[in-house]
Amino acid sequence: MIEEIIRRRSIRKFRAEDLTKEQVNLILESARVAPSAHNRQPWHFVVLTKKQKNEVADKMIEVVTKKQVKDMSILHTAQIIKEANCLILVFYTNPSKEDTRDMDQQSIGAAIENMCLQATKMQIGSLWIGNTYIIKKELEQNYFPSGQLVSSLALGYSNQEPNPRPRKEIKEIVTWMEEEL
Numbered sequence: 228m229i230e231e232i233i234r235r236r237s238i239r240k241f242r243a244e245d246l247t248k249e250q251v252n253l254i255l256e257s258a259r260v261a262p263s264a265h266n267r268q269p270w271h272f273v274v275l276t277k278k279q280k281n282e283v284a285d286k287m288i289e290v291v292t293k294k295q296v297k298d299m300s301i302l303h304t305a306q307i308i309k310e311a312n313c314l315i316l317v318f319y320t321n322p323s324k325e326d327t328r329d330m331d332q333q334s335i336g337a338a339i340e341n342m343c344l345q346a347t348k349m350q351i352g353s354l355w356i357g358n359t360y361i362i363k364k365e366l367e368q369n370y371f372p373s374g375q376l377v378s379s380l381a382l383g384y385s386n387q388e389p390n391p392r393p394r395k396e397i398k399e400i401v402t403w404m405e406e407e408l
């Protein structure tokens with residue numbers, strides 16, 4: 228198996244060391260070449276650093292506190308965003324197209340995973356973040372009004388070496404309908 232697939236981890240602690248624009252662009256390049264249904268490439272990426280990135284985290288904390296949201300993982304994710312060096316917002320560019328939606332979401336997933344693997348290859352830590360959904364409307368309005376926020380990706384130099392998280396056994400997730408080879 229490709230080494231980076233095995234080595235990739237969700238990184239939740241980052242060192243205070245800047246990534247270069249070239250490094251982030253190389254990671255974005257891996258998203259650009261990802262497969263997509265009918266080659267629609269239904270994605271747009273907005274890179275936030277410093278103040279704008281921290282504002283996302285602050286807003287998440289504010290919403291959780293004000294609306295008394297029970298999901299504490301959102302607060303944890305907000306702290307991770309603060310520590311990360313940059314946050315890539317991933318937008319879906321064709322949200323009004325109901326019939327292509329399911330396939331497009333898969334395409335975007337492929338693009339995000341490519342970025343995680345490219346980051347791993349470059350010894351850069353990444354965290355795929357769904358929890359930014361809590362301020363979805365605001366992020367859409369501020370950064371890409373014609374699109375829909377799908378996920379975000381935090382990047383930075385890792386300050387931890389997490390063990391692999393448990394996975395289901397292959398026999399739990401695969402059904403062979405003929406004799407195994």
Ligand SMILES: Cc1cc2nc3c(=O)[nH]c(=O)nc-3n(C[C@H](O)[C@H](O)[C@H](O)COP(=O)(O)O)c2cc1C
Pocket residue numbers: 235236237238239300304354355356357358359378389391392
């Ligand atoms: C769509 C998606 C959304 C996720 N959202 C978050 C998140 O908001 N916060 C977080 O800490 N981790 C998030 N994760 C990371 C998962 O928790 C992590 O991938 C899983 O626990 C397996 O651990 P590993 O990535 O280290 O193998 C997300 C992962 C995916 C694929």
